[in-house]
Amino acid sequence: MTSIEEKFEESKRLGLQIVKESEEDRLMTLSVGPQHPGSGHFRFVIKVDGDYIVYCDPDPGYVHRGEEKMCEYRNVIQNIPHLERPVIHDSANITYSYSLAVEELVGIEVPRRGQFIRAIASELNRQVYTLYWLAIYGIFLGHSTMFMWPTGDREVIIDLLEALTGARVTHAFNIPGGVRNDMPEGFRDRCLSQIRYLQKRFKEYEDIFYNNPLFRQRTEGVAVLSKEDAIKLGVTGSVVRASSVPFDVRKAEPYDIYNEIDFKVQYMKTGDCFARSYVPLLDMQESCYIIEQLLDKMPASGEVRAKLQPNPKGPPGESYRRVESGRGALGYYIVSDGTPKPYRVKISVGSFRNMLALPYLLFGKRLADMPAVYWSLNYWPVEADR
Amino acid sequence: MTSAGGFIKSIESGSKHLVIKRFTLRYPEKKLKFVGDGYQFDPKRGVGIAGYRGRHILMHDKCTGCQLCAIACEGIAEAIGMVKVDEQWKHNKKGIMPQIDYGKCVFCGLCVDACPFYALFMTNDYELSAFTKEHLIYTPAQLAIKPKYQGDVEIVIDDRGATHG
Amino acid sequence: MSANNKKELNKVAAGSQTKHSSSTSDDTAQEQPPSPSTQPKQIPAKPSPPSATAAASAATTTTTPKPSLASSPAKTQPEPPPFEKGLVEQLKNKFGDIVKVVFIKPLRIKIQVEPQDIVGVASFLRDSMGFDHAESVAGTDYPKDNQIEVVYHLGSYSREELAAHILWLTARTNKDDARLPTLINIYKSVEYHERECYEMLGVYFEGHPRNERFLLPEDWADIPPLRKDFRIKGR
């Protein structure tokens, strides 16, 4: 395996600088554009030599909303609805680390039952995101059944979240200080029965998709990301766990009540496309197991939200808290100057960090591998642009 | 997994689904049933009551025109404006009540959290489409009407798979 | 090296209230981590006492005292957690007063370095202390003392006892011609972060191959948007 430097120099030699006239004519520049059904609001320019990709330059920013600037104009509670917009179908996680960071700044103590409900909402939302990501991975490879099944089963979990939080997707449920409302009655056994139904469905996915030899041919051994390169590129989430680095924020830096939950960090050693597509499925099975534990260990009654004055403000200071979202470590760096409005909010998301692996992995691959490699990086364009 | 075995397993798994019941909810004929009758907030305990966050409902007899909901929505969607109401209430001297523009509202429910007088809750009604943008603005009188939404279907899981039964 | 025999860092729940929250489950069985420094029950160090102006970080080269608005000054809280102190000691005796410790909190250490020797500190951090990747690069604009502070959040995948820790390597440049040496040769992962920091705050990273437009539209003619003097129209 040539080391990472030669790979980048080689792609630079061919792509970035002015390549010798004869070679430049051979290359065809293709824009895998924002409207391309394969990328979704994200463009990367690739130079194709025959069927091989020689150069790839990601060009995000088509759905940049300026979330970080907007945060500076709103107080801590009003930030929640617009902060979950970057990835609405993982909204419990993206507001979770924001709430943790604000609680550390303002000094709020979340009651125990509130922490449990917050963890359940986060696990359910992780499954909703991963099922949606798996569905798109299926249609990327042309497997329409694999698009329809996860999208249908996702409806079962969204129904749970709708009962718990009141909204299907954009819940605005995690608030600095806990959760907005308690669990409705009958939620517990409804959740258990629907989670068991989902666990049965995972076996179907493996039969029709993962063990399908055509899928294996297309993904096994394709775009291998070795452990050193994964660490050097600083990728996160299922991408780093697929390259034999067992890093999961819930286990490395347990927040809230995750230190009382015992679960195994799922990781694989091969680091190829297949591993990057199989680790999320293992994660989903693991989070089903976690939800059952959470429901058992939950205190029967108690407050779910700490009492806050309308515009909570704390002493000036900084905090950086991170949470394991569907796409890896999702961290908030908040600087506060003593007023209820945060002075600076920096959102560090998994997609933005995984994007760096794209040009590295696509170099030298075939054009037909592009969707499999691109979507296996667990990349959500809207979240990367913030 | 030999390739032949893989194919046979995928054929078997695919054709097995020909007998499993369809999952689609046929919306106009059947509607989903929600838990409770809408999201409410109890200011004394400072915590919400689980419920679907649909169209708001305004209790005219409790609203004091304190504009707290409009202030809460300012930073989010500026969907709430206070308008004059012709009823005379002794607890609502200025006679102003919130008017919600559903073209802007994001249904986050933070206005319900901000209302200290149990006046503004949310209901199960989510069928709010209109032909023009002006029709999306619900006046306080429109907000006072109780919704006529009754859903009767929910996800039923049995051994033949999940359906909207 | 499976994850579960890793040292169970039992942290107090997120809130770092001085009041000892009843829910700490710190008496759970805790195997002795192989690394020398034991992890006794941790007193949740309060981020910063209300008296923000106690400028503990005396040995700053800049003459002006650290303004209260800037990052909270070094803690005067009773006793920083020993493991983090061990890390800081390593840095101190390697670099002496080039490295200025801003504060030490459970799992978070903030050190400030002058722009010219940030590369040396970073390569030391990566090679011998095991912080092998950068999670994110955040720029913050402080118009009061006309400075922009760039924070590198460094995490670690390879060393397990460092997995929970994040070290904030910060450097400050003045706002008019903001220039910083790039860390791209040490931390490959900061390429896009630094490019975004250039675009959003105008900090030019010397040595970065592509200091150019990244997220904003091509025809963006305004000043870098995350600076405080850029006002969103209509607010």
Added chain:
Amino acid sequence: MASYPRDFRFGGFVVSLIWLIFWILIIVALVGLPLIFIILFYVPLPEVDGEVLTPYLFLTSILYPQSAIPVIETLLDTTFFKVAVFPGFTYAALIAAATIFIERKFLAKMQLRVGPLYAGKIEGILQLLADGLKLISKEIIIPSGSDKLIFWSAPIAFVATAAAVVALIPAAPGWVVADIDVGLLAVFAILGFFPLIALLFSWASNSKYPFIGGLRALHQLIAFEIPFILSALSVVILSGTLNLTEVVESQIQSYWFIFFLPISAFVFYISSLAELERIPFDLPEAEAEIVAGWLTETSGMIYGLLQLGSYIKTYALAALFVILFLGGWAGPQIFPAEIIPESAEAIIPVSELYEQTDANAAFWFTLKTFGVIMLMLLPRGISPRIRIDILLHTGWYKLIVLAFINMFVALALIYGGVLGPGGLLVR
């Protein structure tokens, strides 16, 4: 509450109706009738019971049913009827329409969803009609800088080639448009046109993604041409003739060829999937990688024609599979001798139109074709798209080897005297 135009008056509406009727009458009288008379002189009118079928005879015979039957009978035998209706275009188009509808419903059921529902009150039965009207009403966009002539003619050529393949396929004994001795060879000759059309169309649409799609279509169809022909070759070895009708006859005498040639049947099935660009071999229009492949620039009826052409090709290849391996129209006799008992002396001698063997043959042929079409729809639900190099690898190496294996088996059967003239199994 449809909104009426401001100045709508019912009188104006009636006046416009009367104008419309007036113009229809004028055009029919001045243009329609002379046209008919001109045609009548050049079209060789068939004889009915000895006398020439003049328009007068034709119009009067419609009134009396007894004389209408012989006229219908003669019309049935004309080649125009064969081309237009039974084994020809209408039959193929109906089966293609049914295939589209069944595929969408079958795929939906496999994916736990509903499929077309609202068009035509009963379970979306009119969805085809709705799609067709939509495509006809859509505007056809010609990309700038594209080669107009080829851009227009390629879809028409595509449907024509697909229909040409249908013309060579015998649906029932005697019911074939062109019963030529080298039937199988002609089929493969016509199938050779499709890569040409795909490349021409994608080159003419003058944009990057179709160009890549066109090249892929070229590679794919060429790669699967040889195993396609080799697998059919082993059938020719067993039946000894190239004429498709005689191939079926030879199967009727002995057993269906699928029992002797299972591997080449499998190879034929896989190659026909590749020929049709169906899911495992969906590369020419792989929407995730190259937008929509060589169909990217199509819009409106051009897309409609290409879809119709590809579904007619599905019918044609399924029918070919049935003829070569499943014994064409062979099947147990389930139709009664005559439709209405003792109908010989009935007033309207309908029974003359009804042929027991033809009805039975047509029934079994259609049934088997639908069975094979269902088999072709299955991979779309269960397998992803494969990559171009794997596709070419399977095409050139794996399938050709399999086809050869089965050819040796066929040769062994012939020389062993099991099949062929005077063979053991030949009845």
